[in-house]
Amino acid sequence: MKKEKKQFSRRDFFKTGAILVGGVAASAFLSSVNGVLIAGEPSKKRGKWYGIGIDINKCIGCGKCAAACKNENNIIKEPFYFRSWVEQYTIKNDGTVKVESPNGGIDGFTQSIPDEEIFKSFFVPKMCNHCSKSPCTQVCPVGATFETSEGVVLIDPNYCIGCGYCIQACPYGCRYKNPETGTADKCTLCFHRLDKGLQPACFEICPTQARIYGDLNDPQSNINYFLKNHNCMVIKPNLNTGSKLFYNALTPEVR
Amino acid sequence: MPLHIKRLVFTFVGLLVFFIILQQILKPHSFGVQGHFREDAIKENTQRALQYAGKANCTKCHDSIHAEKKEGYHSTLNCEVCHGPGLKHAQYAQMFEGKELPDSLTLIKPNERKDCAICHQRNAARIKILFDTIDNTMIHQIDAMEHNLISKKTKKERRCIDCHNPHQP
Numbered sequence: 001m002k003k004e005k006k007q008f009s010r011r012d013f014f015k016t017g018a019i020l021v022g023g024v025a026a027s028a029f030l031s032s033v034n035g036v037l038i039a040g041e042p043s044k045k046r047g048k049w050y051g052i053g054i055d056i057n058k059c060i061g062c063g064k065c066a067a068a069c070k071n072e073n074n075i076i077k078e079p080f081y082f083r084s085w086v087e088q089y090t091i092k093n094d095g096t097v098k099v100e101s102p103n104g105g106i107d108g109f110t111q112s113i114p115d116e117e118i119f120k121s122f123f124v125p126k127m128c129n130h131c132s133k134s135p136c137t138q139v140c141p142v143g144a145t146f147e148t149s150e151g152v153v154l155i156d157p158n159y160c161i162g163c164g165y166c167i168q169a170c171p172y173g174c175r176y177k178n179p180e181t182g183t184a185d186k187c188t189l190c191f192h193r194l195d196k197g198l199q200p201a202c203f204e205i206c207p208t209q210a211r212i213y214g215d216l217n218d219p220q221s222n223i224n225y226f227l228k229n230h231n232c233m234v235i236k237p238n239l240n241t242g243s244k245l246f247y248n249a250l251t252p253e254v255r
Numbered sequence: 256m257p258l259h260i261k262r263l264v265f266t267f268v269g270l271l272v273f274f275i276i277l278q279q280i281l282k283p284h285s286f287g288v289q290g291h292f293r294e295d296a297i298k299e300n301t302q303r304a305l306q307y308a309g310k311a312n313c314t315k316c317h318d319s320i321h322a323e324k325k326e327g328y329h330s331t332l333n334c335e336v337c338h339g340p341g342l343k344h345a346q347y348a349q350m351f352e353g354k355e356l357p358d359s360l361t362l363i364k365p366n367e368r369k370d371c372a373i374c375h376q377r378n379a380a381r382i383k384i385l386f387d388t389i390d391n392t393m394i395h396q397i398d399a400m401e402h403n404l405i406s407k408k409t410k411k412e413r414r415c416i417d418c419h420n421p422h423q424p
Contacts, residue, residue, distance in 0.1 A: 060381050060394055062374045064336050071340045072306045088380055108373040109380070121380035146292035156296035159283065188300055195301035204307055207332045207374065208394075 048150045050189060051216040051244040053226040054125055058210035061086055061123035063105030065202035065211065069127075070106070072190060072201035079103045081176050083187040084127040084202050089253055091120045097253045124247070124254050125210070127202065128153060128174040128187035129234065132242035136166035136175060136186075145184070151216075151244060152191055157183045171239050189213070216244065306340035309333070313341065316348060320422055327423035328395075337370070337421070338362040371415040372399035395424075 069084040070077060086105030090098045090113055098113065109123075130153050137145045137153060144160035147153050160183035167175045167184055178185040190200030198204070203211045214223030223246075226232070230248035235255065237243075247254070256264075285294040313334040314321040324330060335341055344360045365371075377396040399415070406413050415421075 060374055061378065064373075068307065068335075068340070073303075090379070108369075108376060109378055110376070111378045111380075113379075115379055118379045121378075123380050143286070143291040143293075146290055146296070148297055149289070154296065154300050156293055156299070158299070159293055159296065191297075191300045192303040193305060193307075196305070198305070198307075198309060201307050204309060204333060205336050207336050209331060 046217060048215045049217045050130065050151045050194075050213060051223045051227075051246065052127070052130065052189075053212040053214075053223050053230075053232065053246045053248070055210045055212075055226075055230065056122055056124055056247055056249040058208045059086070059123040059125055060208055060210075061088060061105060061109050062207060063103075063108060064205050064207060065125055065127075066104040067106045068201040068205040069187070072193075073188075075185075076179065081178070081185075083174070083185070084125070086123055086125045088121065088123050089251075090118055091253060092117050093119050122249075122251075124250075125202075126172070126174070127245065128189070129172055129241065129243035129245040130187075130189060132244060133240065135169040135171060135239075135241060139165045139169040141165065148191075150194075152189045152194075153186070154188055154191060155184055155186060157181060157185075160184055171236055171241065172243075305342050307335055308340075308342040308345040309335075312345045315345075324422045327420075329422065329424060337365050366414055366416050366421075368399050368415055371421075375399060 063086050066082060066085045069075065069082070073083060075081050075083060082104045084104075085101055086109075087099055087101040088105075088109050090100075092098065092113065094117075100109070100112065102109065105123075111121075113121075130147075130151060132147070132151060134147060134153050137147055141163065142159060142161055144156045145153065145166055146156070157178075162177065162182045162184065164177055164184065167177060170186075175184055175186045177183070190198075190202075193200055200213065203213055212222050212226045214221035214226075216223060218224065226248070227246060232246040232248055233250040234241075234243040234246055235250065283293050283295075286292070288294040289297075310321075310333045317334070320334075324332075339362055341362050344356065344362055347356060347360050375395055375397055376399045381394060381396055403418070404412060406417075
């Protein structure tokens, strides 16, 4: 019987080599075209790269942040249109969870469940997560929403066609359609205030300093101090949105 | 080259040129400089009007209240938490020093029971919250609609500020 010998000829060597080199070159070329891969990385490692920290243990649910946001950004004073709002989560003794947010918390909260039934209750302030792989900017068909080099997700109201695609894409419900202009609208981390060296309105107004923002690239910044000292978590980490809003004392009930 | 292929090539080249010209006309200025968006939109986002002045601006004139407040429990609160946005108020005061403020620029003075209740109404979610103030106490929780509502002397309804100074509660 003839013994079959596996031979690796010179021809095979060149063939495999060419395939490997070609494959690496092609994938290197493709990676620069792949929008999802680009969005995953901060566009620069130096310079500002904003992150936000919220301490749930400190929030007293006064809703002043939601009111301040509406004042600063001239948002319609009607429920349903919020860039920043507060939710009260109440976990009852039987394990069910009740979430309430009357007018975003602006008028204050009244306890709707008697004390005996409550296992745990806490306030969660919500706002745009300013994701680094934001689903909302990826779906925009016209390039009207984008991430700046500082890591802030902004909208170009003059270019938005109001299709509402991004509103559906945001897993945190942080976008709404402005009924006056018909375009999508969202938290800008008070970009106009940041630009002038001022704090965003909700951070300025928080009476218990439950909110912190800062430069994630700067190891000495507030936000890095906050992240080191607390057990922080983002909402829906499984979605891999690259959220930059970190909560202290976040529980799995919060969605 | 056969004539019909030549015609086809000309048509395609013509369409391509037309497309490039059209794109150049329709594409907004500064689109695609930093990414798939208008670079000018960043600048436009920074040009919106401000509303909140910040604590430093308030203390320029109201320094006595600031000094009073920093001794009390409300030391961590900025003025605009209760009094509302005050940049226009501050700007007017700076521009026309000593002049009377028009009514539209006077800031709100929340002095009803419900205004204090926004933070101090008893709520299960609020009870155990510590906050960094002079002695790290818990936030004071009361039933705002019942707490010492009727004055024993005058038999009339009282407001919170009749007993507590909001700047130094």
